[in-house]
Amino acid sequence: MGNNKGDKTTMIKEYQTVTDIAGPLIIAEKIEGAKFDEVVEIELPNGIIRTGKILEVENDKIMVQVFEGTDSLAIKSTKLRLKGRGLEAFVAPDMLGRVFSGLGKPIDGAPQILPRKKIDINGAPINPAARNYPDDFIQTGISSIDGLNTLSRGQKLPIFSGSGLPHSRIAAQIARQARVMSDDDKFAVVFGAMGITFEEAEFFMANFRKTGAIENAVLYLNLANDPAIERIATPRVALTAAEYLAFELGMHVLVILTDMTNYCESLREVSAARKEVPGRRGYPGYLYTDLATLYERAGRIKDKKGSITMIPILTMPDDDKTHPIPDLTGYITEGQIILDRGLDRKNIYPPIDPLPSLSRLRDKAIGEGKTREDHPAIANQLFAAYAQGREVRELMVVLGEGALSDIDRLYLKFADSFEQRYLNQGEEENRTIEQTLDLGWELLSVLPREELKRIKDDLYNKYAKK
């Protein structure tokens, strides 16, 4: 016990003083000079090295979270080395086109990149005074996003999905089609996978390969069979790479993180092992703050060319939007794209339900000078009319079709064609914003002018399809 010996080349000390191993945690004693959040190297007797992070220091005791899990660790034989720094990611321009593990080690067979920089993966908060507001419209080619819940450069807009819904296809379509109106800028995709299946990861990779996007993509993969605790580091490593590409190399980076639900579950596992007082559904009380430190890394910075736009994907357990993960996410992100099982059953792709979906940054990114002057009005009118149409549809279920008034029937007709033609589109179909807006006018033409209260006369006269 306690036979500390100095490392020959560096001053790093080695300890063999583990006292407890529980779940993903180990506790060790007689440690000198340990710092909070410091990286610990954990060596097994067979020479395998794992990575850990100090969660707590008290006197000479430390609590370490082991990213690769604690399987086959033994109390007596495990060696610990404190690295005197936080967890770092290696970044360089040539990481584009590469595939890494969830902790940033290359897994595509090619050698480790030559790091231009090593950056602490926790990042630092962007000073709110340094931020630039995201108001550049991104055309995704998907009507229900572009027309109704517009995405902007620097926004974080999650997809709330459920098991079995086509969120991956939508995310891939966005990554493929996303363009800014005046686009001659460099574009990159950073993809962080947490606990998703091999098939799902392969779907994205194949998609990126097919379109050539892989050359401008960096992938961090922690798959379902990879260590669960490693997932806590994966989005941080991915975002550190994204920050480097965006704010140092001036690229416009789209970050796709999937699946945030798996990330949160790993966090809960660590919290439970620490015996912390749980918040709702056993998730730690700091889940909001923890998620915020990820999502808030999206954005634009004044005087910097690049930007980080983030699309986190999460599957809502039991399609429940009030579950802590979608709930806290919705409180941090600037809106949400919600997929609906009912629409999916009707074979509508993408099954985005526009009513509960929201883009908080929409109003500053659309309209005159951004998209087209009629955009805000037509979007509001489509929302109102579709909401009304859905209400009529519910009424019809209860009272039968006979109870509907003439105007009700028009709304019903509108809602049906809106779903079939506006929401529904091909996976390869890339609609321009003009096409989307014109389609909206066309669909609204079934309703009489008096019903279109959100549209002013001048716009109506100019654009309405009569």
Add this chain to the structure above:
Amino acid sequence: MSNEGKIIKVAGPLVVAKSIPNARMADVVKVGEKGIIGEIIELNGELASIQVYEETAGIGVGDPVISTGRPLSVELAPGLLKSIYDGIQRPLDLILKASGDFIGRGISVNALDREKKWEFTPTAKVGDNVVAGDILGTVQETSLIEHRIMVPPGVEGKVAAINKGSFNITETIAKVSDQDICMLQYWPVRKPRPFATKLPATEPLVTGQRIIDTLFTIAKGGTACIPGPFGSGKTVVQHQLAKWANADIVIFIGCGERGNEMTDVLLEFPELKDPKTGKPLMERTVLIANTSNMPIAAREASVYTGAAIAEYYRDMGYSITLSADSTSRWAEALREMSGRLEEMPGEEGYPAYLGSRLADFYERAGYGICLGSQERKGSFTIVGSVSPPGGDMSEPVVQNTLRIVKVFWGLDYALAHKRHFPAINWLLSYSLYLNNLEDYFKTEVADDWSKVRTEAMRLLSEEGELDEIVRLVGLDALSAREQLILFVTKSIREDFLYQSAFDPVDQYSSLQKQYSLLKLITGLYREALTAIEAGVELGQIKGLKVLPQIARARLIPEDKAQAEIAAIETAMKQEISNLKGGHSL
């Protein structure tokens, strides 16, 4: 060194240190080599638990902790307005200069500029007897606000000297008995600044938001909360209040909220014009931005920092509105610290003292006579948003808040769903100030203000009941009068309560315009009712040519509103009376 303690434990934002000399509860300490800021929140023998206002990564056992011997305080002097602070009053622009686009640690900057000279004009004279709170002189802080330099707490006596001229905030401007007075004062953030006498509120805070001013009025010096699930428009309502409310000074606290939203405020406020003076709104605003990814302990402190600054201006005799968005994030910070201290949790892991902390905070609002011998009145209004998990109004933060505040603007997801904004549910919300404010509306707006309001509320609540019936048995089961109610309430909802925050005309309605609009719509109900009783068909009412004009009346600019709405009202009455006439022939 002898004046420092040593760290023995680090767990996230909580640090425990041993044997800090003269450690006192709530004193500020400097932690680690970088000297990052913390506050003592528990003492136990030799041990002090410290909540740290910055990230603690890299801090370890044995690192030093030094007590400053002072509680967490704000700096008060000219220069507060137009500032953008973090949760512990560090100016974000200075942090930007010191550490770049990303916020570094251990940055020590003054809250207020020590170099800048302010033109001080004395109002007190040598020989005057003054007490704490009395005004010694003024400084034109911004083009909108005159900063009144007050005798600091605990000082009184004869003015021995007072000088006109240009001073920075630490230079002596006056001598009271034998004390030198400079403009800069300190005040501990957690301690409320006292009123001389607190009074009941009698004046509304006019916000220009129709559903708020007309239906659920808040008084100057009152408290309100806006709970609602995400996406229901809390932040937009808060922004509208900050922009349009007729307070002298606005303090906006982004407490654990989105960075981009704060940026929106930071970029938009300097552009926005004060509706009364045409000057930039920033000239009367203090912003406190502690976004969700900034350290949580500073988030906990941010609401107090804001309150202390608000009270300071209130003491000068101004009316202040403080928007805190969101108090749930503040409560979560409280919960996280409580968890780290291993305290026994109350409901949902929140500490048992959540209710009393919330009450302490909201109770700092009020209207009354300020300290000093000069009988000034000031008011301090607090509007807090609450973000209940899953929109569940039974959760502890909402429930504890509702026990304290007097106005409740309940945001409704279903309304937001239909893009009806502000999505304040008129059947759930309430204001307990209506009686206090009735006289004001009577004298300032119209005699029958409360009658019109009551009638609209009655129609809306009848609509709620009728909707249930329609859902069960269909519209045809309703009488003509009941169908008329549904028709008119649709107009109240769409043409009065619905208000666009983005339309340049619609975003602000004066009280007079609000009254005219609502009177027009309730008038439509009364006229139509007599017509229907006289045998006119509901279909004919629904076909009135004046209806599109009523629908767009809210978009008539302020200067023409009065006359045009009156003309629409006349036209409406005429058209209905023609219908009646036609019928009786």
